[in-house]
Amino acid sequence: MKTVLTVLRKDLLLELRGLETLPAMILFAIVTFVIFHFGLNRDTIDGQLAAGVLTVTLLFAAMLGINRLFVAEREQGGFDAFLLAPVDRSALLVAKATALFLFLVVLEVIAVPAFGLLLLGPSLGPALAGLIAVLALGDVALAVIGTLVSAIAVQTRARDLIGPIIGLPLLLPALIGMARGAGPLLVAHGSSGPPGKWVAILALYDVVFALLSYAVFDFLLED
Amino acid sequence: MLRDVSLDVPAGSTLAVLGRNGAGKSTLLRILATLLRPHAGEVRVFGEALPRRGFAVRGRLGLLAHDPLLYRDLSGRENLGYHARLHGVAFERVEEVLEAVGMGGRADEPVRTLSRGLVQRLAVCRAVLHGPALLLLDEPLANLDPAATELVSPLIGRGCGATRVLTSHDPQAALAEADLVLGLEDGRAAFVTSPDKVDAAAVKRLYA
Amino acid sequence: MTTYGRGLRGLSLAAAATMTVALVLTFFYAPLDANQGFIQKIFYIHVPLAITALCGFVFGGVLGAVYLRTGDRKWDIRSYVAIHMALIFGIGTLLTGTIWAKASWGHWWVWSDPTLTSFLIVMLLFATYQPLRFSIEDPERQSRYASVFAVVAGAFVPLNFIAVRAAQAYVHPRVLTLTGGNLPGSMRLTFLVALAGVALLYVTLWKYEMAAKSTRMQVRALRRALLGEDSVVPLKRSAAPS
Amino acid sequence: MSLLAVAPALPLHTAGKYVAGAYIVFLAIVLIYVGIMASRLSRTERELIELRRDVEAQRSAQDSEPEREPVA
Numbered sequence: 199m200k201t202v203l204t205v206l207r208k209d210l211l212l213e214l215r216g217l218e219t220l221p222a223m224i225l226f227a228i229v230t231f232v233i234f235h236f237g238l239n240r241d242t243i244d245g246q247l248a249a250g251v252l253t254v255t256l257l258f259a260a261m262l263g264i265n266r267l268f269v270a271e272r273e274q275g276g277f278d279a280f281l282l283a284p285v286d287r288s289a290l291l292v293a294k295a296t297a298l299f300l301f302l303v304v305l306e307v308i309a310v311p312a313f314g315l316l317l318l319g320p321s322l323g324p325a326l327a328g329l330i331a332v333l334a335l336g337d338v339a340l341a342v343i344g345t346l347v348s349a350i351a352v353q354t355r356a357r358d359l360i361g362p363i364i365g366l367p368l369l370l371p372a373l374i375g376m377a378r379g380a381g382p383l384l385v386a387h388g389s390s391g392p393p394g395k396w397v398a399i400l401a402l403y404d405v406v407f408a409l410l411s412y413a414v415f416d417f418l419l420e421d
Numbered sequence: 422m423l424r425d426v427s428l429d430v431p432a433g434s435t436l437a438v439l440g441r442n443g444a445g446k447s448t449l450l451r452i453l454a455t456l457l458r459p460h461a462g463e464v465r466v467f468g469e470a471l472p473r474r475g476f477a478v479r480g481r482l483g484l485l486a487h488d489p490l491l492y493r494d495l496s497g498r499e500n501l502g503y504h505a506r507l508h509g510v511a512f513e514r515v516e517e518v519l520e521a522v523g524m525g526g527r528a529d530e531p532v533r534t535l536s537r538g539l540v541q542r543l544a545v546c547r548a549v550l551h552g553p554a555l556l557l558l559d560e561p562l563a564n565l566d567p568a569a570t571e572l573v574s575p576l577i578g579r580g581c582g583a584t585r586v587l588t589s590h591d592p593q594a595a596l597a598e599a600d601l602v603l604g605l606e607d608g609r610a611a612f613v614t615s616p617d618k619v620d621a622a623a624v625k626r627l628y629a
Numbered sequence: 630m631t632t633y634g635r636g637l638r639g640l641s642l643a644a645a646a647t648m649t650v651a652l653v654l655t656f657f658y659a660p661l662d663a664n665q666g667f668i669q670k671i672f673y674i675h676v677p678l679a680i681t682a683l684c685g686f687v688f689g690g691v692l693g694a695v696y697l698r699t700g701d702r703k704w705d706i707r708s709y710v711a712i713h714m715a716l717i718f719g720i721g722t723l724l725t726g727t728i729w730a731k732a733s734w735g736h737w738w739v740w741s742d743p744t745l746t747s748f749l750i751v752m753l754l755f756a757t758y759q760p761l762r763f764s765i766e767d768p769e770r771q772s773r774y775a776s777v778f779a780v781v782a783g784a785f786v787p788l789n790f791i792a793v794r795a796a797q798a799y800v801h802p803r804v805l806t807l808t809g810g811n812l813p814g815s816m817r818l819t820f821l822v823a824l825a826g827v828a829l830l831y832v833t834l835w836k837y838e839m840a841a842k843s844t845r846m847q848v849r850a851l852r853r854a855l856l857g858e859d860s861v862v863p864l865k866r867s868a869a870p871s
Numbered sequence: 872m873s874l875l876a877v878a879p880a881l882p883l884h885t886a887g888k889y890v891a892g893a894y895i896v897f898l899a900i901v902l903i904y905v906g907i908m909a910s911r912l913s914r915t916e917r918e919l920i921e922l923r924r925d926v927e928a929q930r931s932a933q934d935s936e937p938e939r940e941p942v943a
Contacts, residue, residue: 204506208492208499215494215531275490278456279547282490283507284480346781350774354764364761364778367754368785371792378796399792410784414777417697420458420472460769652894667886671893678897721900725893732889834904841908845915852922856929 201285205293210300212270219266220301227259227309231316242319249380252313253336256306257366257373263301264344265361267294268352281419291345291415299341306333318384325383328392332379335400339372339407346411349418375400426610427462428603432554435585437595437616440605441628446588447486449605450557453586454484466555480508483553485561485577489544493533497524497543500532501550508551518546522572537564542573549576558587562594592624633840637833644833647826651819659819668732673819675725677827678718679748683786685715685831686755690783693776705772706870708779710838712758714831719752747793754782754789762868772870846871 213219234251235241243251271277280290310329314322322329344365351361379396382389426449430436438446451457452464455475464471466478484490491500501515519528522542532540541564548556561577562570575581579598589595596602596616604611604619604627611627612619655673662669692708726745727737740746761778765771853861864871 201507204503207506208495208503211499212492212494270492270494274492275486275488276492278484278486278488279490279504280507281456282454282479282482282484283504284476284509285507350761350778353770353774354761355766356760356764360757360761360764363757364754367750367757368781370750371789374792374796395795399795403788403792406784406788407781410781414697414780417773417777420773668889670890674893674897717900717904721897724896724900728889728893728896732886830901837908841911841915845911845918848915848918848922852918852925855922855926860925 201289202293205290206296209297219263220304223259223262223305224308226262227255227305228312230255231313235317243317244319245385246381248318248384249377253373253376253380257369259305260302260340260344261362261365263298264348264365265358267298267348272352287416287419288412291411295341295345298344299337302337302340320384320386328383329380332376332392335404336372336376338404342407342411343368372403428613430584430601432584434600435598436601436603437599438588438603438605439592439627444605445608446605447559450559454482454557455479481553482555482557483548484557485544485548486559489540490547491532491543494531496529496531498528501546504547504550510551514550518550521576522546538566538569541565542569545573545576554583556583556585558585560588560590633836633843637836637840640833640836644829647829651823651826654819654822659816671725671729673823675729677824679722680824681827681831682715682718682722685711685718686786687783689715690779693779696776702772705776706842708776709870710835712755712779714835716755718831722748743794747790750789751786754785759868
């Protein structure tokens with residue numbers, strides 16, 4: 199646990215100093231909203247379409263963060279430094295997933311209101327609580343699977359390509375859960391809570407992949 | 422890429438590894454550091470067989486490789502603080518080693534803005550931070566001027582108290598520090614002997 | 630050294646015989662489906678292919694897990710061949726599936742069918758297996774990372790089916806439910822024989838491929854032993870383990 | 872099952888084409904696979920023949936120079 203906090207602290211500090219990932223993710227998300235405005239030729243959207251635009255944008259913005267997650271470790275010797283320390287290796291997975299989760303939360307804190315402002319027809323207010331629940335569960339899946347995929351992809355030659363082509367299919371069920379869970383919330387006078395079925399599926403997906411990642415992560419670190 | 426290399430290094434002594442670029446010096450150090458797993462053969466560090474017992478060895482060795490293993494966007498103090506936390510070392514130790522290499526004043530600048538010599542000093546700090554009993558030194562004095570060499574000498578020099586495995590681009594300097602010499606040629610041991618028995622011709626052939 | 634060729638002849642004969650029986654049963658024994666008529670005959674090849682391919686993916690994941698436990702490269706090769714064969718069967722599934730969709734619904738692709746859709750997602754995921762391998766040069770790391778991928782992707786198969794099935798209503802010509810309850814006896818017999826035939830075919834081809842790989846590797850090993858290291862032409866960079 | 876209701880059973884002569892198509896696809900995949908394996912088999916065979924030739928060449932070279940120490 200101490201190791202997790204140590205690595206997490208270092209990652210956040212590194213992001214704070216370099217500002218390499220998070221600003222790019224946020225800008226990308228907002229630009230994508232603008233692109234959807236023109237691509238769909240709609241001033242406002244609602245319901246399932248809105249949920250789809252929001253979650254797909256977040257997914258692709260997350261891919262940017264996922265691609266960069268381990269680059270500093272690989273290029274600046276972070277893997278070696280970590281492996282030389284007498285600490286539990288799984289701590290790196292937990293720390294990186296937590297860092298990615300926090301990045302996604304910051305991204306959404308900015309991108310979701312921006313989405314409400316730029317594209318969403320109905321007011322965001324009544325949907326907010328349900329949306330937070332769905333996005334939080336989705337973020338866990340994005341963070342866990344993203345960390346795993348990133349750790350695989352960073353050691354390959356074509357890492358910018360391998361990351362997305364493995365990550366996107368693996369994340370598809372999570373995307374379905376997020377989009378379908380958020381859909382009913384974004385209708386004018388829609389339901390206040392997300393459909394329980396999708397919350398359950400997202401939670402199941404989170405738990406299974408968290409355990410799975412924990413089981414296989416050590417193998418990605420050995421040299 | 423290593424073959425037929427077998428030798429014992431007694432605790433507290435210094436092994437110099439000689440050989441031209443690509444002979445397998447760095448590979449040997451990475452295997453000893455548990456970062457590479459040997460495909461076959463037996464490697465023991467502190468009597469623990471690698472790679473199976475790697476966890477028993479980690480934390481007791483310090484690696485100083487070509488790569489300083491420091492984050493460029495963090496300052497020297499932050500980098501060392503990170504390593505101190507990972508190794509469970511008190512922060513006073515960070516200040517102690519920073520002072521020892523004369524970096525106390527510049528430890529808050531990002532590593533990417535420092536000259537190579539200063540980065541190498543920080544890398545020395547990182548390698549010895551947790552007081553390792555085995556030091557793996559790959560060209561430890563690279564980029565260091567004579568004054569800096571003087572400064573790091575109590576940390577990684579002959580009197581530092583740790584068992585040392587060191588490589589150097591300068592065979593004469595390495596021989597002067599060694600108790601035992603391993604000559605590597607294309608991943609094979611060309612000779613293993615004490616430094617006074619190494620003849621100039623053999624060294625010359627090694628680097629030819 | 631395992632001799633993969635042993636039992637191959639018996640297995641081939643069994644696979645061929647079972648497939649033949651399955652075809653005979655399909656066209657001369659199984660009754661015409663009340664709703665779909667003759668077109669339902671595709672079911673007897675499409676669904677066994679799909680089930681075998683999915684089991685093949687999971688099988689590859691299990692073999693990958695064994696590799697990670699043992700570190701013995703032969704398990705990675707087995708896992709590779711299992712996934713490789715499952716991909717071929719998967720392509721067969723998608724092609725027969727689209728033909729069935731066209732015949733039943735008039736479109737080559739129907740999103741409303743959760744089984745076909747989730748199968749496509751699984752195929753898209755496993756299609757990255759070979760590029761991933763190709764992108765890692767160090768053979769040991771290639772094996773390790775490919776096995777991690779196989780384990781994760783193998784576990785993804787059932788999860789993905791849960792998620793996609795939940796997303797859509799049941800509209801597939803659901804001749805077979807998981808319990809198989811609503812299938813008339815003669816249809817079920819035909820289906821089971823066809824499933825056995827396709828599964829036997831998978832096992833046969835897997836063994837065949839393993840035998841071919843192991844033979845090639847032994848030729849190389851012999852050359853190395855008899856003529857020395859330098860006489861062996863270095864392998865080209867490849868996604869396949871060797 | 873609603874979609875099924877609007878998808879009536881095709882007449883046999885239309886359905887036959889699709890069913891035949893599906894089974895031909897299956898057969899073609901198996902045949903293509905067998906074809907690829909056949910070419911690989913012939914490559915292995917060629918390698919074996921080469922190996923045999925090289926080994927025999929080495930043997931006869933050694934026989935003609937019996938004094939020489941065997942290399943490797």
